[in-house]
Amino acid sequence: MAQVESFLLDHTKVIAPYVRVAGKEKQENVKITKYDLRLVQPNLEEIPTGALHTLEHLIAVKLRGELEGIIDISPMGCRTGFYLILWGEYDTETIRDGLVKVLKYVVTAKEADVTAVSAKECGNYRDHSLFGAQEYAEQILEKGISSDPFVRK
DSSP states (O other), X not given: OOOOHHHHSOTTTOOSSEEEXXXXXXXXXXXXXXXXXXXXXXXXXXXXXXXXXXXHHHHHHHGXXXXXXEEEXXXXXXXXXXEEEEESOOOHHHHHXXXXXXXXXXXXXXXXXXXXXXXXXXXXXXOOOHHHHHHHHHHHHHHOOBSSSSSOO
16 A cells, blocks of 8 residues: 555654655656645644635745746645645755745735635635735744754754
């Protein structure tokens, strides 16, 4: 049976917020990398769904302006962060720096800046909270995002 990488991570030892490489796939000349963008401390905190949903929409759009080759940005089921999947590979500092820029944008965003929030564009358009997204973005930025899951960098 194949192992799920994130289930092998000791969630009691990590220090969020952080960015880490969570997986790599390579076939011939194609390389795909998955990053763990952990925003709050596992098993101690979780981001409410409305705030997480709005963060997802803002990060999905704005991070594409910071990093090339993004395939997907998806929230974790535990609501502690996101997975970022992209073509190629960046160092964790580059991913972190792009995420910091986007979170600074979130802090100053207006309702009109949150895209795809209608019934036509979103599968749960009523469950958004810009206020919540901004509160969490501020908290995350105040703590600082490490480029290592176990050591504050």
